[in-house]
Amino acid sequence: MTLLERIRGPRDLDDLSTEELAELAAEIRAYLVQNVAKTGGHLGPNLGVVEMTIAIHRVFHSPTDAVVFDTGHQSYVHKLLTGRQDFSTLRQQGGLAGYPQRSESEHDIVESSHASSSLSWADGISKAFEMTGQSDRHVVAVVGDGALTGGMTWEALNNISDDNTRKLVIIVNDNGRSYAPTIGGMARFLSSVRTQRTYRDLQISSARAFERLGAPARAFYRGVRGGMHGFLSRFTDNEALYSNLDIKYVGPVDGHDEHAMEAALRQAKQYGAPVIVHAITEKGRGYEPALRDVADQFHAVGQIDPETGESLETSSKPSWTSVFADSLVALAEENERLVGITAAMLRPTGLHRMAERFPSRVFDVGIAEQHAVTSAAGLAFGGLHPVVAIYATFMNRAFDQVLMDVALHKAGVTFVLDRAGVTGPDGPSHHGVWDLSVLQVVPGIRIAAPRDSVRLTEELAEAVKVDDGPTVLRFPKGSVGVEYDAVHRLDDGVDVLVESERKDVLLVAVGPMAGIALEVAERLESHGIGATVVDPRWVVPVPRSVVELAGEYRIVVSLEDGVRVGGIGTRIRQDLREAGVDTAVTELGLPDEFLDHATRGEILEAAGLTPQHIARDVTAMVLGSKLPHARGAGVDVPTDTRPQPRV
Numbered sequence: 001m002t003l004l005e006r007i008r009g010p011r012d013l014d015d016l017s018t019e020e021l022a023e024l025a026a027e028i029r030a031y032l033v034q035n036v037a038k039t040g041g042h043l044g045p046n047l048g049v050v051e052m053t054i055a056i057h058r059v060f061h062s063p064t065d066a067v068v069f070d071t072g073h074q075s076y077v078h079k080l081l082t083g084r085q086d087f088s089t090l091r092q093q094g095g096l097a098g099y100p101q102r103s104e105s106e107h108d109i110v111e112s113s114h115a116s117s118s119l120s121w122a123d124g125i126s127k128a129f130e131m132t133g134q135s136d137r138h139v140v141a142v143v144g145d146g147a148l149t150g151g152m153t154w155e156a157l158n159n160i161s162d163d164n165t166r167k168l169v170i171i172v173n174d175n176g177r178s179y180a181p182t183i184g185g186m187a188r189f190l191s192s193v194r195t196q197r198t199y200r201d202l203q204i205s206s207a208r209a210f211e212r213l214g215a216p217a218r219a220f221y222r223g224v225r226g227g228m229h230g231f232l233s234r235f236t237d238n239e240a241l242y243s244n245l246d247i248k249y250v251g252p253v254d255g256h257d258e259h260a261m262e263a264a265l266r267q268a269k270q271y272g273a274p275v276i277v278h279a280i281t282e283k284g285r286g287y288e289p290a291l292r293d294v295a296d297q298f299h300a301v302g303q304i305d306p307e308t309g310e311s312l313e314t315s316s317k318p319s320w321t322s323v324f325a326d327s328l329v330a331l332a333e334e335n336e337r338l339v340g341i342t343a344a345m346l347r348p349t350g351l352h353r354m355a356e357r358f359p360s361r362v363f364d365v366g367i368a369e370q371h372a373v374t375s376a377a378g379l380a381f382g383g384l385h386p387v388v389a390i391y392a393t394f395m396n397r398a399f400d401q402v403l404m405d406v407a408l409h410k411a412g413v414t415f416v417l418d419r420a421g422v423t424g425p426d427g428p429s430h431h432g433v434w435d436l437s438v439l440q441v442v443p444g445i446r447i448a449a450p451r452d453s454v455r456l457t458e459e460l461a462e463a464v465k466v467d468d469g470p471t472v473l474r475f476p477k478g479s480v481g482v483e484y485d486a487v488h489r490l491d492d493g494v495d496v497l498v499e500s501e502r503k504d505v506l507l508v509a510v511g512p513m514a515g516i517a518l519e520v521a522e523r524l525e526s527h528g529i530g531a532t533v534v535d536p537r538w539v540v541p542v543p544r545s546v547v548e549l550a551g552e553y554r555i556v557v558s559l560e561d562g563v564r565v566g567g568i569g570t571r572i573r574q575d576l577r578e579a580g581v582d583t584a585v586t587e588l589g590l591p592d593e594f595l596d597h598a599t600r601g602e603i604l605e606a607a608g609l610t611p612q613h614i615a616r617d618v619t620a621m622v623l624g625s626k627l628p629h630a631r632g633a634g635v636d637v638p639t640d641t642r643p644q645p646r647v
């Protein structure tokens with residue numbers, strides 16, 4: 001039995017010797033490489049927190065003490081130490097989640113993978129502990145240097161620093177990277193602390209650290225007290241501005257020295273007050289292929305060869321992301337007003353290609369989507385046309401900025417939402433299924449959903465020409481599919497993909513759901529039911545010709561890779577009714593539920609969004625029987641009495 005197998009819970013760590021702890025760390029690293037190589041996952045980040053996580057669980061007693069991981073992608077070691085040592089089903093349907101999940105363990109608290117929330121969680125939990133007679137319980141938050149660039153962490157620090165009675169330990173997991181090296185003033189400061197001395201010989205007591213680190217460290221944490229202003233004041237050394245520190249600082253500590261980490265955490269724990277422990281770590285630690293990966297040190301990998309790190313996944317088709325990347329560069333060649341903005345995801349969103357070609361026209365703002373959007377409004381005010389590339393799920397965070405900074409001011413900003421729709425293995429907080437419902441209420445917004453790579457290029461070109469309001473392009477994760485040419489295009493840009501003489505069913509396909517819609521149409525025709533498929537291309541506002549066409553059919557079926565509630569189908573129904581068109585409408589989409597991790601196909605199947613399901617349901621509806629209520633399908637049974645089609 002290996003040491004790791006002996007660890008059935010955190011308390012089994014307590015009696016291990018220093019040598020055994022080092023051996024355990026080595027076993028965990030080997031386990032991570034061997035297993036994540038098979039399933040894919042966040043290998044780099046987890047290799048960087050092995051010793052840290054061991055130390056956390058030796059010093060603090062989870063679940064009595066609450067351990068919160070920011071973003072949560074670095075919680076594999078935590079899982080291994082808290083009774084979950086079968087990673088064979090990691091991020092697979094019914095298997096281990098790639099993030100903390102309360103249904104898996106009492107040791108798991110924050111399930112959302114949206115970054116920069118951990119300190120707010122910790123602030124709330126520690127307040128509650130104090131107010132409910134549980135003040136002996138500690139709260140530990142693990143926050144990365146990347147997550148620290150998110151505004152919520154500053155909001156939380158500003159509050160935490162106001163009350164130094166709470167037992168709250170903030171571990172800054174500083175590996176200097178988000179995907180790429182972390183940007184901004186904060187990162188520069190952390191880097192200066194990291195490089196100012198060989199941190200191994202630095203004392204870990206806060207008092208001594210200030211002496212050795214001097215003004216920058218003091219100013220930085222006083223910046224916590226006074227917000228950004230204090231942080232910037234480190235250059236003016238206006239000590240008088242700030243009173244005592246409210247958050248103690250311990251470090252920097254070698255995050256891979258388990259003994260030093262434990263010592264720092266024990267020191268922090270005994271303060272019984274908010275303390276920052278600044279740990280210096282290395283993403284991908286101990287695994288050469290990750291350390292050699294200049295892009296993102298194996299932040300997230302697919303299936304790889306564990307020996308070489310080479311990807312075992314190949315695709316003959318380009319990704320949606322790469323089609324966007326190349327299309328944008330081509331447009332930027334012709335239009336010098338175009339600039340790109342990313343929130344710490346330059347390569348994942350494809351903006352790295354524009355950055356390589358036009359380095360001064362791409363901005364990485366850190367994990368700061370709200371700032372990205374409002375800064376884009378500023379760029380537009382200044383005469384530029386920003387393209388904000390962002391994963392659909394992270395767009396949720398910046399809704400108010402889209403509404404009140406971009407749309408209210410009619411700013412010409414284009415949002416390119418990658419990973420729109422069901423993504424799959426990253427679970428409920430990663431599916432990009434809310435953008436269509438959330439964004440369509442923004443006055444003046446125009447939303448496009450390209451069905452294939454040709455339309456992506458075309459609709460991006462159309463979007464960046466709009467300078468009097470926000471435009472949105474959304475497309476899914478992964479490789480592009482088949483290209484679907486239109487049989488003809490209506491005068492308002494709607495593409496007719498297949499047209500039936502018999503006006504039974506009008507299928508309105510949003511984006512890549514066109515493929516499924518065409519298959520459904522084929523099946524319906526084989527049942528003697530006439531089906532026409534249209535792709536609006538621009539789905540918000542609903543094109544006039546969709547409303548007009550609908551009046552000629554018995555049933556309209558909308559199909560979208562987004563939540564059905566408040567989706568495009570709802571909008572179509574509303575527009576039809578307002579136009580006096582009483583054609584029955586069925587909106588097909590995802591249920592308004594949190595969808596667990598699984599493959600995209602498995603999730604669409606479970607939601608009834610397959611050609612078989614849809615054709616069966618629509619056939620039943622057309623033949624007049626009540627529809628079996630497919631999950632995720634709203635049904636408006638037709639009242640139309642026109643002659644029944646041949647069966």
Ligand SMILES: Cc1ncc(C[n+]2csc(CCOP(=O)(O)OP(=O)(O)O)c2C)c(N)n1
Nearest residue numbers: 045113114115144145146147177178344394
């Ligand atoms: C709001 C939000 N935006 C973007 C992301 C995508 N994302 C996942 S991990 C990551 C980098 C995190 O960097 P850091 O906090 O330093 O953690 P590390 O991976 O270095 O351990 C980003 C940008 C996210 N999870 N949440």
Ligand SMILES: CC(=O)[C@@H](O)[C@H](O)COP(=O)(O)O
Nearest residue numbers: 071073113300348419426477
């Ligand atoms: C944790 C996080 O938010 C990202 O690392 C995410 O897992 C990346 O998703 P993709 O693999 O789809 O780029």
Ligand SMILES: [Mg+2]
Nearest residue numbers: 144145146177
């Ligand atoms: Mg980092």
